[in-house]
Amino acid sequence: MAAQKLKVAxxxxxxxxxxxxxxxxxxxxxxxxAITEDExxxxxxxxxxRETAQKxxxxxxxxxxxxxxxxxxxxxxxxxxxxxxxxxxxxxARAGKHILGDKPLTNTLAEIDAIRQVVDxxxxxxxxxxxxxxxxxxxxxxxxxxxxxxxxxGNAGLPWAIHSDWVIAAGKRAAPVGEFRNHAMYPLxxxxxxxxxxxxxxxxxxxxxxxxxxxxxxxxxxxxxTMNMDHGIIATTSLGRSPIQNxxxxxxxxxxxxxxxxxxxxxxxxxxxxxxxYGKSGAKNMYYGPNRVYDMVDHFVxxxxxxxxxxxxxxxxxxxxxxxxxxxxxxxENRVIKLPLQ
Amino acid sequence: MxxxxxxxxxxxxxxxxxxxxxxxxxxxxxxxIGVADLVAERAQEAATRLGISRWTTNxxxxxxxxxxxxxxxxxxxxxxxxxxxxxxxxxxxxxxEKPLTTTLSDADHLLEVVSKYxxxxxxxxxxxxxxxxxxxKNTIDSGEIGTPIYLRYCSGGGFWRQDxxxxxxxxxxxxxxxxxxxxxxxxxxxxxxxxxPISVYAQGxxxxxxxxxxxxxxIMTIKYDNNATAVIEMSRxxxxxxxxxxxxxxxxxxxxxxxxxxxxxxxxxxxxxxxFVGPDYQHGFDxxxxxxxxxxxxxEPPPVTGAAARLAVAMCLAAERSIQTGEVIILGKDF
Ligand SMILES: NC(=O)c1ccc[n+]([C@@H]2O[C@H](COP(=O)([O-])OP(=O)(O)OC[C@H]3O[C@@H](n4cnc5c(N)ncnc54)[C@H](O)[C@@H]3O)[C@@H](O)[C@H]2O)c1
Numbered sequence: 278m279a280a281q282k283l284k285v286a287x288x289x290x291x292x293x294x295x296x297x298x299x300x301x302x303x304x305x306x307x308x309x310x311a312i313t314e315d316e317x318x319x320x321x322x323x324x325x326x327r328e329t330a331q332k333x334x335x336x337x338x339x340x341x342x343x344x345x346x347x348x349x350x351x352x353x354x355x356x357x358x359x360x361x362x363x364x365x366x367x368x369x370a371r372a373g374k375h376i377l378g379d380k381p382l383t384n385t386l387a388e389i390d391a392i393r394q395v396v397d398x399x400x401x402x403x404x405x406x407x408x409x410x411x412x413x414x415x416x417x418x419x420x421x422x423x424x425x426x427x428x429x430x431g432n433a434g435l436p437w438a439i440h441s442d443w444v445i446a447a448g449k450r451a452a453p454v455g456e457f458r459n460h461a462m463y464p465l466x467x468x469x470x471x472x473x474x475x476x477x478x479x480x481x482x483x484x485x486x487x488x489x490x491x492x493x494x495x496x497x498x499x500x501x502x503t504m505n506m507d508h509g510i511i512a513t514t515s516l517g518r519s520p521i522q523n524x525x526x527x528x529x530x531x532x533x534x535x536x537x538x539x540x541x542x543x544x545x546x547x548x549x550x551x552x553x554x555y556g557k558s559g560a561k562n563m564y565y566g567p568n569r570v571y572d573m574v575d576h577f578v579x580x581x582x583x584x585x586x587x588x589x590x591x592x593x594x595x596x597x598x599x600x601x602x603x604x605x606x607x608x609x610e611n612r613v614i615k616l617p618l619q
Numbered sequence: 620m621x622x623x624x625x626x627x628x629x630x631x632x633x634x635x636x637x638x639x640x641x642x643x644x645x646x647x648x649x650x651x652i653g654v655a656d657l658v659a660e661r662a663q664e665a666a667t668r669l670g671i672s673r674w675t676t677n678x679x680x681x682x683x684x685x686x687x688x689x690x691x692x693x694x695x696x697x698x699x700x701x702x703x704x705x706x707x708x709x710x711x712x713x714x715x716e717k718p719l720t721t722t723l724s725d726a727d728h729l730l731e732v733v734s735k736y737x738x739x740x741x742x743x744x745x746x747x748x749x750x751x752x753x754x755x756k757n758t759i760d761s762g763e764i765g766t767p768i769y770l771r772y773c774s775g776g777g778f779w780r781q782d783x784x785x786x787x788x789x790x791x792x793x794x795x796x797x798x799x800x801x802x803x804x805x806x807x808x809x810x811x812x813x814x815x816p817i818s819v820y821a822q823g824x825x826x827x828x829x830x831x832x833x834x835x836x837x838i839m840t841i842k843y844d845n846n847a848t849a850v851i852e853m854s855r856x857x858x859x860x861x862x863x864x865x866x867x868x869x870x871x872x873x874x875x876x877x878x879x880x881x882x883x884x885x886x887x888x889x890x891x892x893x894x895f896v897g898p899d900y901q902h903g904f905d906x907x908x909x910x911x912x913x914x915x916x917x918x919e920p921p922p923v924t925g926a927a928a929r930l931a932v933a934m935c936l937a938a939e940r941s942i943q944t945g946e947v948i949i950l951g952k953d954f
Binding site for chain 1: 766768769771773775818820822824826836838840842846847848850852854856857858859862864868870872873874875945946947
């Protein structure tokens with residue numbers, strides 16, 4: 278007998294869904310059964326929902342409740358406006374479905390805690406714990422997963438510093454929530470994962486340097502975060518979106534991590550391996566490694582099918598958000614913020 | 620002809636000597652005519668190498684040689700202030716190795732004396748004279764990357780080639796690693812960014828030994844009045860010791876420049892493993908000393924000012940304080 282495919286519903290073609298949905302759709306162990314939507318979506322989102330439903334050859338079911346009522350649906354890929362995140366996550370968990378949640382998951386730590394409470398108390402129709410994964414796909418870059426193994430096996434000795442650059446390029450405007458809320462979870466999650474330690478203090482600087490909407494909206498488009506972590510580890514990251522249009526890595530800009538250890542140093546470049554292409558359209562670096570969103574979704578599918586906890590759960594989302602909030606506060610007040618946040 | 624007295628004939632003076640020798644038959648013409656070092660053999664050896672006869676263990680004696688018009692101070696950090704003041708009071712022009720001084724009160728006192736006696740003072744901030752730094756400065760100033768708003772400077776290296784007897788790891792003699800090496804890049808950051816630093820936050824570690832009384836690894840985060848940030852990371856704790864990884868990145872409002880070991884012209888895969896081979900450092904010293912000689916020759920102000928060097932000292936002393944307190948230090952109050 279052929280194994281049952283995991284039935285997944287795509288909630289709203291907004292946020293990162295444009296990359297999550299195809300990763301589910303193309304996954305051989307998954308069957309996408311519907312595109313669905315929350316109440317009162319934006320007209321462009323409805324348009325994208327319809328188009329995607331057509332492309333995938335699945336129905337567009339306008340009412341989430343109708344999807345949640347279906348016994349066969351095991352997973353919901355949750356992307357929605359940030360304001361509706363908590364209510365939706367709780368509703369889906371109560372319906373016994375597993376969840377892949379868009380990043381940033383929430384605005385506040387209290388909201389993550391509220392989601393966690395319901396997720397912990399809910400069970401799937403098989404009586405299993407609800408698997409909640411957050412889309413920290415950066416951690417699934419093969420170079421980062423491999424780096425974790427190298428470090429765990431002591432190849433650099435005991436890490437004492439970790440430095441990251443996460444400055445994406447080819448920007449036209451800043452994320453309306455600011456680039457820290459928008460992106461900090463990626464390098465932060467990867468760094469905390471790589472050195473398996475917790476931050477104690479956070480200091481940061483930020484600015485609106487590049488984009489008019491950042492200046493007008495009072496949010497940052499570029500900044501720097503430095504932490505003191507357990508075991509005396511110093512951890513830093515550049516963080517932002519630059520307007521450089523001709524970056525050789527294209528929109529991926531700079532994504533590197535350097536770990537200094539008592540017995541060596543490890544440098545990771547998430548945009549490699551690549552071909553350097555001098556083509557008719559100009560020069561560029563062409564990354565040729567695996568697709569990290571596909572690998573992330575596959576890991577999640579694995580966890581749902583085999584009743585395991587996914588790698589980037591609510592705890593990881595909380596840890597990254599806590600540093601992000603501390604960093605924003607630190608930059609505003611030009612002082613060091615101690616964790617945990619009160 | 621500029622006649623120079625060299626004070627301190629240790630490690631770095633070798634680079635200075637080589638640079639002065641190149642001016643012997645050049646324009647402006649300059650020559651070291653006498654040397655002083657506390658250690659007689661070192662002074663004597665330098666005199667022999669330079670082909671001159673005058674050497675002394677007492678720099679005050681050197682300052683009394685009437686034909687000396689300028690001094691080049693290459694002594695240990697905590698001696699700069701006194702030696703430079705003594706030179707200024709005798710009307711000698713001064714090239715002084717970095718850091719200008721090891722305390723701010725010394726710096727203020729020295730700058731007062733220099734101005735009172737009307738001599739020229741140039742702090743030897745070598746990083747203003749390297750090819751890499753000048754090409755970056757020119758690119759930044761040309762507007763190619765817009766306004767520079769973020770500098771990330773990582774300079775990595777292994778532990779100093781010395782044991783507990785060495786003065787490079789003596790916090791008293793050097794003023795600490797954050798000061799003596801941090802001033803190089805603090806000054807460079809100010810120069811490249813062309814803005815005024817307003818606060819410093821720093822983290823430091825003594826990784827090689829918990830008994831080490833200085834930070835062989837530190838990272839300072841500097842905020843500027845135009846909201847730019849400079850991050851300066853300097854390591855003498857890299858492992859393996861041959862690991863001299865460097866990277867430099869300047870992000871501007873309209874572009875970016877990047878360099879470092881990965882962009883070096885040579886990578887050596889030898890029996891001892893992999894090694895980046897960087898450019899020869901001597902060219903920075905040559906250009907620096909020529910610039911000093913040139914300023915004297917044409918009675919122009921030297922290209923690096925005492926005020927700039929004092930600011931770099933203040934930033935690094937603030938960084939040292941920040942490492943100790945864990946807090947952000949606002950410049951201009953105590954620093
Ligand atoms: N620009 C650069 O890149 C660079 C590089 C290394 C060192 N330096 C600076 O150069 C200076 C010297 O460093 P070094 O590595 O050559 O140290 P060093 O110990 O090798 O040399 C210092 C010399 O000064 C002599 N000395 C000390 N006090 C003296 C005094 N009162 N009178 C006469 N001689 C005295 C010592 O005997 C010694 O020979 C320091 O300020 C250091 O920070 C600059």
